[in-house]
Amino acid sequence: MALAQHTHARTKNDDEDKKEALGHQEVTVHAGYKLYYNPSAYHQAPSSFNSQADGDEEERCLAVHAPSTWQQSNRYSISCSRHLSSMKNTLLDLTFNKGPESQKSSVQPYHRTHMPPDVKVDSRAFLKGRxxxxxxxxxxxxxxxxxxxxxxxxxxxxxxxxxxxxxxxxxxxxxxxxxxxxxxxxxxxxxxxxxxxxxxxxxxxxxxxxxxxxxxxxxxxxxxxxxxxxxxxxxxxxxxxxxxxxxxxxxxxxxxxxxxxxxxxxxxxxxxxxxxxxxxxxxxxxxxxxxxxxxxxEGRHCPKYLIRPVEKLLIGHLQQLHPEEVGTVCLGLFKSQTSLSEKSLTFIVNKACSEVEKMTDFAMANVLKYLRFSYLYHRQWMEAMVEEVPRRAPGMGVKGLMHVALTCSALHYSNDQIFSAIAERVPSLVPHCRIKDVCKFLWAFGQLGFLPTQSPNFYPSLTEALRQRKAMFQRYPEHLLTGLLGLAFVSQFPEDLIALALSPEFVNQALKNTQLELKKDFFTLNESVALEMPQWKGPRLSSELREEVSEILWKFAQTDVCQKAEVTEAETALQDLLGGEQFVSKRMILPHTRSIDLEVHLNSAGQPIPVNSQRLLWTRNHYCIQSQQLLGLHAMKIRHLKLAGFRVVELRPQEWFPLLKKSRREKFAYLHCKLYDNL
Incomplete structure (x- = not known):
């Protein structure tokens, strides 16, 4: 959470269906030939079983289960659900279509003239081991x-x-x-x-x-x-x-x-x-x-009754697995969206760590995928990636690099060695990137605050790829929003693409998709443009839509974030410190940043001024893991609060959480220093 300290009272309000196996079934095998197949003549019709479309693995494998790992209640990644969003995912609610996506790179042919092929992987390489x-x-x-x-x-x-x-x-x-x-x-x-x-x-x-x-x-x-x-x-x-x-x-x-x-x-x-x-x-x-x-x-489903028996088998055989087999197990669990116990998962990754140098890039990426699905931060494995990714990146393909970046983003793991190595490789692979690959790279790098100055070619090459693939956004509007928000996190605003994204035609078309909840993403982009591009004369969201989303976000904050102990304790302590509840306003100063603030006003002498809070969503998940570096949306919030005229005082989790169990006097002393040392 943040204390927003203001010097005046101004605020910003701105597969085909399965056929029945009963009766005669007509099967067309060739023009002119129709045969009638009657399986019910010699067996009972099989029970029905839901079929799943064979889509791209990372799209199908959303974190819909609740693994008992460090971050299960706050999943701030592009795998959070935009799909009929429940508002429980409090950051971007981003995901992608669950069906198959036959996207082809739409760059101009001359870009491909002397382009080496993307790296191919053998997903069945494990079969050669025994x-x-x-x-x-x-x-x-x-x-x-x-x-x-x-x-x-x-x-x-x-x-x-x-x-x-x-x-x-x-x-x-x-x-x-x-x-x-x-x-x-x-x-x-x-x-x-x-x-x-x-x-x-x-x-x-x-x-x-x-x-x-x-x-x-x-x-x-x-x-x-x-x-x-x-x-x-x-x-x-x-x-x-x-x-x-x-x-x-x-x-x-x-x-x-x-x-x-x-x-x-x-x-x-x-x-x-x-x-x-x-x-x-x-x-x-x-x-x-x-x-x-x-x-x-490959079947994209593991029945619940099968999970415990195969988990027991896996742990029993774990130490005998070859490196590629470890990767195959992780990929199967990832694709089928199967959650194992945290203890078993830790054992698997421990085994992977002991074999990581012998793993192919494909197997290594599969371990990363399952860590991303499970939201498990495994320190030893991530430290191994600091060594392995820079060594392997020059020879890795688009998907392998993308999964490294997405896992780091999902686990809030920021490491310049990993991201610099990926950023050096990606520009040469852009012609092989699908539109969602481009946008996921932008999201992951922006989320972890990788600045344009750290790799001059990275953001320009991917931004140009967005322009060359504009036609895809009519079908997949969520990808454009993902890419532009990733760019916005690091203060990059390509005006032509923003004009497209905020145009009434594009907004209306995107919001017709009832399977995706994109209003909050449009709102975040719109308000970011308003604050960071005051000269902007292009299209904006309607005031009605902005007010609607603000209201949605605030209602959720009141029932969720506002009730958390770290927020209520800070609010109460500040009220006592400053002399009453009239001096503290708990609200969303910038609703598009999707987090709440405790706002106080002080005069030039440092004395509290009553705060009007008539109208009108930090926690540990706002930071990179084991770091004081804020994630993309929250770093952007700090920037936007300053642009709006506020002085931001951070109650950092590593400082505030331990004080929740301390005495009232200790909390007062901490808050007093935070407020008045920042005057």
Whole structure:
């Protein structure tokens, strides 16, 4: 909290839906071919299970659980919820769309002429560490000996000749052989009428396949690059779900991995797989456990009943994990939004610390992601990042660097060595950045007060990237606000982009999205411009909208922040010190900064003056961890209070919190020094 000391009385008020497995189901496999699949003829319809869209991992993995870690009640990061905001996130309420975002870099072609490719990572590298993974996973490096198109044509002619006399073994064999076709001919195969015929017969024979034959066909689909939205795959998922109780745990795991390689979300099948874990618990060794975490992450869901058994398995196997396996476990937990106990999480990060030098950049970033999700500050790990990030940054890609920056931001961990190394690398990678990458970088760097003078090319290159990608903001307005607020934290105000963001057309369009609460972000940007750019002649928010948001913020502050002990104690002590409640006003001097103030007025002789408080949201979470450096919004608030004519007296948490349990005299002495030593 802050004491705002004023010299006069002036104030600033300014996936497709799952089909029913009942009755005849029509599956279109190719133009001219429609087949009718009736799974209910030989099994009971599976229970429903909510499907989740396969979106970008950091968008899907919001901190919706409440891990018992140091910061669970105050999550000041861009992962705080703008999504139908509950006002419980008291900073920026920022997040991104939960659905998939197929954004491409929109820079002009000439920027790409001699641009080296972004760094690629292998998310399945952990599978290479142990031969035991072969029984539960698809090995993309073991592609069968290729066949030529002429051989494929011969096979297709046999399909046409056999037609309805094909046996399940014939169907399985044909798929296995055709899957060996060279990848550049696969599109020819998928467009061949005889291949569509084979698909039809495969569905007709589904219930007659043996388990290995069914898995062989599914693996053939992987080699064939079968589109994940192909309607025939629905039938295969239903059949595999029907058979789940008859298959071994390893077969279920292998099938789940094949679905992942195809890229199809199969929540119903995964539901059966997860149910099988407990009965087969004695078969879940280290490789099976790690691969289960991978599958859980790729499925974006971990049922609650599975968390404790796999947590126990994890702790039991933890010391035997390879470095990449530690990263895989963290990624699976992150993607599935699964909270482990703080004790278990600390054990995992301890293990990661002991292996960090052997980890790939991908695995290291995965540990950071899970720390960000859990809001756990692990001192030893973050100190290791001070060594590792500057060493690795010149060879890291966009996403790895972004996750380092976002984790530091979420944990309020400010370190110039880390951020300088990232800032030196990012400008050369800007053409590879999606619009949300650009905006997240701006947010994280601004939030932790990384100044433009510390890396002259960093902010200009990202700001120019915003300009080149303007078209994206019509679809994703929240990204523009994220980027501009990050810039505002360090007093950067690109006028053309601000004019766009505050234009009535853009504001109205953005506020039509009922899934996002963006009013507070518009308000913060608008009021920041008003104070820091007095010459601004561009668009502004309407007074009605500004008053509405001010009222929302103040109502929340009254029911939440104003009731906290550190605030009420300071207010009472100041009233006693100055001679009564009329000398202390608890209000939001600058509502757009989303925190409250205790305002007192003193005359030139240092005597208190009554404060009018007719109209009209620091805590430890306003600072970088283990530091007296304020975070972006709160550093901006200090700047804005001074611009508004106030003298700011900070009651720093490390000073004030210990005094809450002290005597009234000690509190008075502290507050007296704070007030009068600042005159």
């Amino acid at each position: 031969t035991e993974y072969a029984s539960v996973s698809h090995d993309s490096t073991q592609r069968p000996q290729p066949v030529e198109w002429d051989e494929a044509l011969s096979l297709l002619q046999r399909v046409s000749a056999l037609r309805g006399s094909m046996k399940p073994s014939n169907v399985s064999s044909f798929f296995s052989e055709l899957s060996r076709l060279k990848s550049d001919h696969m599109s020819l195969l998928r467009n061949d009428q005889r291949f569509a015929m084979l698909l039809r017969y495969s569905v007709e024979h589904l219930c007659l396949f043996t388990h290995p034959q069914l898995l062989d066909v599914l693996q053939a689909f992987v080699w064939m690059d079968m589109p994940s939205n192909h309607s025939v795959l629905e039938a295969y998922e239903v059949e595999l779900s029907r058979r789940a109780d008859q298959m071994t745990f390893h077969q279920l795991m292998f099938a789940a991995d094949l679905w992942r390689c195809i890229g199809k979300q199969v929540p119903d099948f995964l539901h059966h797989l997860y149910n099988s874990v407990h009965p087969y618990l004695n078969q879940v060794g280290l490789p099976e456990m790690v691969h289960l975490f991978y599958i859980v992450g």
